[in-house]
Amino acid sequence: MLNYIKADCYRIRKERLSLVSLGLLIAFAILFAFLYREDHSNQVGQSLVMVWTTLLPLFFVTPAKIFLGEDLTNRTINNILVKSQNRLKVFTYKWLMTLVVTWLYILLALLLTAFAHQMFTGVASYQTVLAYILYQLPIYTVIASLCAFIFAFFDKIYQSYMVYIIIALLFDQLANLMIGMIFKTDALAPYLMFNQLSQVDIDRAYFTSTVLVAILFTVLYTVMAYMLFEKREFK
């Protein structure tokens, strides 16, 4: 797998694949830090994390596109499948890399915001930010898995973009509204993951039902994506 990592690093560098999204990520980090430049309170760490909750999942399309979408759409996946003759190995690598690079994006966005805020105010909030990252990680991971699953499911990158962005921006709000109106309950609210990102509380227990459902769905998306990948003919 080390060879695959070396090869993909080379391709990312040569094709400058994540340049635009990284540029935007840095720009937003500085912007958010600037917006909170007057806030010197102890709670600023939480605010700096929460301001990202709607926007950050949209960046997950970049790793999913680099490691899954492009290869599946352009059929370049066939080259590696022929040489390796091992679909499980190829899938495991691509899935793990999508998640790992997504985690790096999360770390970069939130720590950079904290760093920029420190530059503006002199207040260091890294400890709070890291605690929030730890608590949000299962939720971000299930969202990243959903994104990767969508890229593994659709034949065209633009279809994957469209479906994921619509889900990321609208699904939880619509689902909450519909369930509330039809069934008169908000029992599903703790499991609407995009909404739950902003509900994380680091003063509560780590393993809540939300986290357990997030882990369960991460496994489910992974298994479903592999079942698709195992049988799929890329042509």
Place this chain on the structure above:
Amino acid sequence: MPNLLTIEHISKSYGKQKALDSVSFSIKKGEILGLVGQNGAGKTTLIRILSGLISKDSGSVKQAQNYKIGSIIEAPVLYPNMSAVDNLTYAALQIGIKEKEARIAEVLSLVGLSHVDKKKKVKDFSLGMRQRMAIALAILDFPDFLVLDEPVNGLDPSGIKEMREIIHNLRDNYGITVLISSHILSELELVVDRFIIMHKGRIIKDIEKSALSSQVEEKIVLSTLDNKLAQKALSDLGLEIIVQGNKLCLSPEKSVQELILYLLEQNIDITDIYHAGSSFEDYYLSLLD
């Protein structure tokens, strides 16, 4: 030559459609094998199974050794925004090839792309160049077995000739066993050692090129103003006649001159008569009939 692999009773269906029906054959080491068949005959399905890109429903592929494989299926698949060298470097890193630069230079030279501008992106390549790039990519680790699905599709005559030379070079100098599928029978005839002819998911003929020459016989083709009368007259001579449209085909037991004299004696007017060698194409079509 020992077998590189033996394929036994491979079957594959897509829903109710049977793409391969108990296909069996073997491929000898260092052989160039041609896979021939109409659209839907099952060639690409077979090639995809041999390349490990799809699974078979039943049957087995027995390998004499753990071989490395390279393949081009239908069209070249490359990263369009990278140059030839970048595409090859990416693949070399993926496979874990040491001394990448030397290997890349060697395969580029083999496929005749050493002269190409190193910064030129693959998306700006002509189809012929992309085909050659795909071959370079497939042979980067010098595989034991190379599978080429329609490698000359869309190439001009000089491109086809160059592709033929590349394939021969790979076999002769690198010992690579090659399986080629193509619709262009005349071209395959110049490249392969053996033909596997497929029809409706089955192998209908497995024949060495040397044996093929005895199957494709010379014949005399003639047409007259009254073919029925001519057929009867020629049958009286004991000749076996095959009717193909408005032409009569017969084996060259009598010379053209003898036939002309004989038919004139019978008051049958000849409109056309010539000596023809039947081609591989005729043989192939006769198998389908």
